[in-house]
Structures are given as C-alpha cells and as structure tokens.
Amino acid sequence: MVLALLAIIVVASLIGIAIVLLLPWFPDQASNVAPQIDTFWDVLIVVSVPIFVAVTAMILFSIWRWRQMPGEEGLDGPPIHGSTKLEVIWTAVPTIIIAVLTAYAAILLVDIQAAPAKGTRVVQVNGIQFAWSFTTKTDAGVVKTDRLYLPVNEPVKFDVRSKDVIHDFWVPAFRLKVDAVPGITTSYSLTPTKLGTFDVVCAELCGLGHAYMRQTVTVLPRDRYDAVMAGLADEAGVKPLPAGADSAALGKQVFVAGNPQTGATACGACHTMKAAGTNGVTGPNLDEMLAEDNAASIKEMIVKPNIEIVKGYSKGVMPADYASTLPKAQLAALVKYIDQSVHGKG
Numbered sequence: 001m002v003l004a005l006l007a008i009i010v011v012a013s014l015i016g017i018a019i020v021l022l023l024p025w026f027p028d029q030a031s032n033v034a035p036q037i038d039t040f041w042d043v044l045i046v047v048s049v050p051i052f053v054a055v056t057a058m059i060l061f062s063i064w065r066w067r068q069m070p071g072e073e074g075l076d077g078p079p080i081h082g083s084t085k086l087e088v089i090w091t092a093v094p095t096i097i098i099a100v101l102t103a104y105a106a107i108l109l110v111d112i113q114a115a116p117a118k119g120t121r122v123v124q125v126n127g128i129q130f131a132w133s134f135t136t137k138t139d140a141g142v143v144k145t146d147r148l149y150l151p152v153n154e155p156v157k158f159d160v161r162s163k164d165v166i167h168d169f170w171v172p173a174f175r176l177k178v179d180a181v182p183g184i185t186t187s188y189s190l191t192p193t194k195l196g197t198f199d200v201v202c203a204e205l206c207g208l209g210h211a212y213m214r215q216t217v218t219v220l221p222r223d224r225y226d227a228v229m230a231g232l233a234d235e236a237g238v239k240p241l242p243a244g245a246d247s248a249a250l251g252k253q254v255f256v257a258g259n260p261q262t263g264a265t266a267c268g269a270c271h272t273m274k275a276a277g278t279n280g281v282t283g284p285n286l287d288e289m290l291a292e293d294n295a296a297s298i299k300e301m302i303v304k305p306n307i308e309i310v311k312g313y314s315k316g317v318m319p320a321d322y323a324s325t326l327p328k329a330q331l332a333a334l335v336k337y338i339d340q341s342v343h344g345k346g
C-alpha cells in the first residue's frame with residue numbers, strides 16, 4: 001500500500017515537473033540576467049512540485065483509507081503521543097530545503113546586482129499616475145521621453161523614482177523589477193541583450209489607471225540609438241502643433257518632430273526622406289522604399305510595421321503604436337505628406 005502510494009507520488013511528480021517546465025512562463029530573454037533568473041525559477045519548480053504532489057496525495061490517501069465505515073460512528077482513532085523521530089525529520093527536511101533555496105536566491109541576487117561599472121549609462125525612471133517617463137543624458141543633450149530607448153549590449157542603470165504613490169518599474173523581458181517609492185531612489189542595472197521592442201509595465205497597483213501604465217522599451221544597435229536620441233533631443237525644442245495648420249505643414253511637422261505630447265517618435269529620427277530634409281539611417285530610405293506605394297499602403301505600413309519587415313532591418317525597431325500615438329488628423333496629414341513627397345508631388 002505504502003509502496004503504491006510512493007509510486008504514485010513519484011510518477012505524478014515527474015509528470016508535473018515535465019508539464020510545468022514545458023509551459024512557456026516568460027517572454028523573450030532580453031537581458032543578461034534573464035537566463036539566470038529563469039534557471040532559478042526552474043529549480044524552484046523542480047523542488048516544489050513533488051512537495052505539492054506528496055502533500056496532496058497523502059491527504060487524498062488518508063481521506064480514502066481511513067474514512068468512517070458503517071458501525072464506526074462512535075469510534076475514535078488510537079491516541080498517539082508524539083514520535084520524536086518523525087518530528088525531527090519533518091522539521092529538518094523543510095529547514096534544509098528552505099535554507100538551500102534561500103542561499104541560492106541570495107547568492108544570485110548579489111551576483112546580478114553587483115555595482116555597475118563607472119561610466120554606466122544611467123536612465124532616470126519617473127513614475128506618476130499613470131505613466132512612466134524616462135530621462136537620459138546623451139551626447140546630444142538631456143532627453144526625456146515616454147518611450148524608453150536603450151543600446152544593445154551596453155550596461156544600463158535605472159534610477160527609479162515616484163512623484164506620487166508607489167509604482168513598480170518592470171520590463172518582463174528583462175526580468176528584474178523594483179518599486180518606485182516616493183521620496184527615495186531605488187535602482188537596478190542590467191544589460192539588454194536582444195534587439196526589439198518590449199513591454200514596460202507598472203507592477204504595483206497604483207490607482208484606477210494602473211492597467212494603462214504600459215509603455216515600451218526599444219533596444220537598438222548603438223549607432224541607431226545615437227541617431228534616435230539625437231533626433232529626440234532636437235525634437236525637445238519643438239512647439240505644440242498650431243491649430244488649423246494646413247495639411248502639408250502638419251504632415252511635415254509630424255514627420256520631422258513626431259508628437260512629443262503623445263510620445264510619437266519622429267519618423268525623421270530613423271528615416272531619410274529628401275523633402276523633409278531628414279537623414280536617419282535606422283530605417284530604410286523612404287524615397288527609395290515607397291516609390292511604388294500609394295497612400296493606402298503607406299498608411300498600412302506606418303500603423304502595422306511588423307507585418308512585413310524590410311530586408312536587412314530588425315523587427316520591432318519601428319514603433320508599432322502610431323495608430324494610438326498619432327491623432328487621426330495627424331496620421332492622415334502625415335500619410336498625405338509622405339505620399340506627395342516620395343512621388344515628387346510636394
């Protein structure tokens with residue numbers, strides 16, 4: 001009987017471990033610390049699944065084996081006055097397991113939070129209800145954005161602050177997170193290792209708009225990062241769009257300067273287009289790229305840039321949220337402006 005129970009526990013544990021190890025728990029590993037953290041998670045799973053299975057199996061077995069039979073209504077089980085051996089075992093085993101896992105976690109934490117080298121890029125992360133803003137000192141000047149940009153394979157330190165309540169700065173693909181606490185600066189550092197755009201979220205319930213505190217971080221090759229930051233630094237001086245601006249002027253302004261109010265990044269920071277006088281090289285040259293396209297397909301490419309990736313460029317670099325960061329009128333003006341510019345009708 002005991003052997004059968006043991007066998008069931010072992011088999012169920014193995015199946016359970018296999019299932020949970022196969023589940024895709026996490027997004028891409030996009031930072032240097034992600035693999036270590038995921039390994040730690042796997043270890044926790046391997047240790048905890050058998051405990052869960054054993055406890056559950058014992059409970060179910062006891063309920064079944066020692067249930068009340070007809071005629072036993074008034075009876076009680078035999079009185080037991082302790083078992084020193086058992087008590088030592090069930091105290092020692094969990095103590096050892098917890099101690100080992102705690103040591104592992106502590107060593108891992110110290111390891112991944114080693115003080116960053118001098119000269120590490122620092123990004124000031126500010127949380128308010130309900131948005132993050134990112135302030136970075138670059139060669140081109142101090143740039144404050146709603147979208148976070150980072151160069152790939154370069155360490156970065158986040159100094160995290162809050163202007164109101166407690167938030168929590170989290171990039172799931174990077175794995176690390178830390179509370180943003182009013183009055184103090186918390187921080188962590190890591191190295192982004194993967195090109196692309198990843199979610200930035202708030203991981204601390206901070207009020208009614210908490211669920212909307214979702215932004216993005218775009219990890220770029222160094223030269224492209226520098227180009228984007230230079231573009232953003234210029235853009236910082238741009239004034240709000242005048243009301244009633246005519247369509248071509250409005251389209252050009254959006255192309256050259258983006259929309260700082262909504263966090264729409266300037267197209268010109270990444271793209272070259274002769275009529276606009278921009279010479280970004282992060283994305284393809286639009287004069288060449290769009291020579292055969294009409295307005296409808298240009299619009300499609302702007303709001304859904306990931307449907308087709310231009311050869312030689314990475315997916316996820318071009319922001320995919322222009323449909324929400326550009327008000328309809330600005331998007332329409334932009335499309336019309338680009339259509340006319342690349343076809344020499346400007």
Ligand code: HEC
Binds near residue numbers: 298308314316
């Ligand atoms: C952060 C840099 C960046 C910004 C900002 C950016 N792009 Fe791009 N864009 C790219 C890259 C990289 C590609 C090539 C990869 C791809 O196809 O998504 C691209 C591709 C494109 C394409 C071709 C898309 C396709 O699917 O074939 C068009 C058109 C385009 N961008 C227009 C724009 C316009 C208009 C804006 C401004 C509203 C803009 N881009 C802003 C980087 C950027």
Ligand SMILES: [Cu+2]
Binds near residue numbers: 167213
């Ligand atoms: Cu928040």
